[in-house]
Amino acid sequence: MEQYEPDRLTPAQAAATRRSLRNGRASLTRRSLLRASAGGALTAGGLGALSACGIPAAGRTAGGTAAEDHSAKEKVVNFSNWPEYIDVDSSGKRHPTLEAFARRTGIQVKYTEDINDNSEFFGKIKPQLAAGQDTGRDIIVLTDWLAARLIRLGWAQKLDPSNLPHAYTNLSPQFRNPDWDPGRAYSYPWQGISTVIAFNRKALDGIEVKSVSDLLDNPRLKGRVGFLSEMRDSIGMTLLDMGKDPAHFTDDDFDAVIARLQKAVDKGQIRRFTGNDYTSDLSKGDLAACVAWGGDIVQLKADSPDVDFVIPASGYMTSTDNMLIPNKARHKTNAERLIDFYYEPEPAAELAAYINYVSPVDGVKPYLAKIDKSAADNPLIIPDKAMAAKSHAFRSLTQKEETAYEEKFAKLTGA
Amino acid sequence: MSTITRAEAPELTPAPETKPPRRRGRWTPYWLLLPGILWLVVFFALPMLYQASTSVQTGSLEEGYKVTWHFATYWDALSQYWPQFVRSVLYAASATILCLLLGYPLAYLIAFRAGRWRNLIMILVIAPFFTSFLIRTLAWKTILADGGPVVGALNALHVLDLTNWLGWTAGDRVLATPLAVVCGLTYNFLPFMILPLYTSLERIDPRLHEAAGDLYAQPFTTFRKVTFPLSMPGVVSGTLLTFIPAAGDYVNADLLGSTDTRMVGNVIQTQFLRILDYPTAAALSFILMAAILLMVTLYIRKSGTEDLV
Numbered sequence: 001m002e003q004y005e006p007d008r009l010t011p012a013q014a015a016a017t018r019r020s021l022r023n024g025r026a027s028l029t030r031r032s033l034l035r036a037s038a039g040g041a042l043t044a045g046g047l048g049a050l051s052a053c054g055i056p057a058a059g060r061t062a063g064g065t066a067a068e069d070h071s072a073k074e075k076v077v078n079f080s081n082w083p084e085y086i087d088v089d090s091s092g093k094r095h096p097t098l099e100a101f102a103r104r105t106g107i108q109v110k111y112t113e114d115i116n117d118n119s120e121f122f123g124k125i126k127p128q129l130a131a132g133q134d135t136g137r138d139i140i141v142l143t144d145w146l147a148a149r150l151i152r153l154g155w156a157q158k159l160d161p162s163n164l165p166h167a168y169t170n171l172s173p174q175f176r177n178p179d180w181d182p183g184r185a186y187s188y189p190w191q192g193i194s195t196v197i198a199f200n201r202k203a204l205d206g207i208e209v210k211s212v213s214d215l216l217d218n219p220r221l222k223g224r225v226g227f228l229s230e231m232r233d234s235i236g237m238t239l240l241d242m243g244k245d246p247a248h249f250t251d252d253d254f255d256a257v258i259a260r261l262q263k264a265v266d267k268g269q270i271r272r273f274t275g276n277d278y279t280s281d282l283s284k285g286d287l288a289a290c291v292a293w294g295g296d297i298v299q300l301k302a303d304s305p306d307v308d309f310v311i312p313a314s315g316y317m318t319s320t321d322n323m324l325i326p327n328k329a330r331h332k333t334n335a336e337r338l339i340d341f342y343y344e345p346e347p348a349a350e351l352a353a354y355i356n357y358v359s360p361v362d363g364v365k366p367y368l369a370k371i372d373k374s375a376a377d378n379p380l381i382i383p384d385k386a387m388a389a390k391s392h393a394f395r396s397l398t399q400k401e402e403t404a405y406e407e408k409f410a411k412l413t414g415a
Numbered sequence: 416m417s418t419i420t421r422a423e424a425p426e427l428t429p430a431p432e433t434k435p436p437r438r439r440g441r442w443t444p445y446w447l448l449l450p451g452i453l454w455l456v457v458f459f460a461l462p463m464l465y466q467a468s469t470s471v472q473t474g475s476l477e478e479g480y481k482v483t484w485h486f487a488t489y490w491d492a493l494s495q496y497w498p499q500f501v502r503s504v505l506y507a508a509s510a511t512i513l514c515l516l517l518g519y520p521l522a523y524l525i526a527f528r529a530g531r532w533r534n535l536i537m538i539l540v541i542a543p544f545f546t547s548f549l550i551r552t553l554a555w556k557t558i559l560a561d562g563g564p565v566v567g568a569l570n571a572l573h574v575l576d577l578t579n580w581l582g583w584t585a586g587d588r589v590l591a592t593p594l595a596v597v598c599g600l601t602y603n604f605l606p607f608m609i610l611p612l613y614t615s616l617e618r619i620d621p622r623l624h625e626a627a628g629d630l631y632a633q634p635f636t637t638f639r640k641v642t643f644p645l646s647m648p649g650v651v652s653g654t655l656l657t658f659i660p661a662a663g664d665y666v667n668a669d670l671l672g673s674t675d676t677r678m679v680g681n682v683i684q685t686q687f688l689r690i691l692d693y694p695t696a697a698a699l700s701f702i703l704m705a706a707i708l709l710m711v712t713l714y715i716r717k718s719g720t721e722d723l724v
Binding site: 117119120122123152153222223224265268270271272273277280281284285286399403406407410412413414415 | 475476477496499553556557560561562585586588590591670672673674675676677681682684685686687688689690691692
């Protein structure tokens, strides 16, 4: 715990930051804006402008990663999350756990559901983070690989462990040491995601599906099998099926998986590679079986009894959506307090009962049982020992690997 | 008025007060144009320039991108993704032809035969725009579902056997096939065809039809020699308004298609957002733009109309 030095500014540094914001080069006055636009108009004519607009290297943000922390003065925290990823009361407008946090701490949470897709959201915040500017967000929730990329690029702030006592104690052991953020110095999981095989019993019509091999090889499922457009989930599940470990695999293993999937694509076995939209296909029966996310299946099962899931004997993939504090966030301490709040068992149980993903909080089960007994017994929400033993994580990739793999996977999916 | 009285009067003094207003007016048109020009510069010229620059850069996210005038990106992009380009043009052209075949009779009906129903039918044509593009496309997934009545009927009539033979569908389904993508494109861009067709048809003087009849022209001859040539501006602008956005569309191919129906738009999206290969994405965009510009120019030359709408 002691090894993390919080990136606090000395009073002199803070003053310098303030000065530079108000009247230094960074200050945005009307005149500088006019000058900038006039300059832009002048150069726009020449080819010189083409050379002028390169994209600067990431990670070298001037003036460090932290901004002045306004947490004490401004009792707010700006929280960006995915849609339908938090508890909602019966009116559908209020979030009880966020209100409980506000009541206890006096910090108002400005909650925005503006993350719909990891890649798209990265495109959205990249310009500000690359330029070393505040994104206007204090907490963002990103899936493992994007969280890893942000940390790699130096765009996330180191967390202050002294503000995170509950998070430190209650984080479930299986999420403690991802290879991209050992010891959770920069991130804490919001929820865990299990990638499993789901099926529609009626559409299967007696066909047995127990593994990825069944999906890829059974001719009776031709054109009715779905895979996920999330590279790590589809590749990871197939790696496991081929007896490889997604935490330690080589380029050759990856190519073998691509070749295997390509064969299934070529013979028309795989209908589509989808995002969350597989859910409607599965409940309608257009997809008989597919690689799917556990949280979706819990909700689908409640609506259509034909939908169910199976954990392949070779294992399943686990990933997490992680809370991070982006560089230059204005309310770092408030954000850390909110992260810590969700690692207390009561709010964690309330959240898990509502959204049905894997809770990353240890010891949440008795609290969840009080709210919803069946949720507490559901291995997709609280994995039991047998299930947890089969859980695997995808290893982190270097930037070069990431580009190469994404390109190969994109070719597989048609573009 | 004052100029008239002055003109009637003997020309003793030249009118000195007419000059200053004219001088003041010289700049007025430019001032009025300014917002439009600014808009174009900020939202068209600068982004284009930025993309042009990106397309000749090399580098990576970590090291940054620098302009190295690497024009080979264009060649690489084209040689790698030409199937998707061909597919985009084919799909967009098919959808445009389908739109014309469906839209022309409807526009004709609204313009000449609808009578008091005209406004109602027009509203029905525009009504889909009241909901989002995405929702409209997703609705087709329900309509064309594998076990649904539409696919059942097509199967019973052996239509799918024919389309399977043509390679438009695969197996007993319509979704996740080229046919579904082309149908989705047709549906989504149909109003863009109908509206310009309607405006040009509606402008035709009905007395021309009467005159054709008086000269013993059969109804079909009237259509071929009078109505259709006069509606050409509508046909040209309608086909352009359909073809251009359809060629760049990626939503239909994504939601209604499969791995073998991906269009250029999908490739650009993947390159830009997933692979983070900004130069290739920018180069692909420029190739698409150039290809469309070339095709449109040839088309307008061929159809011999300068007067759009």
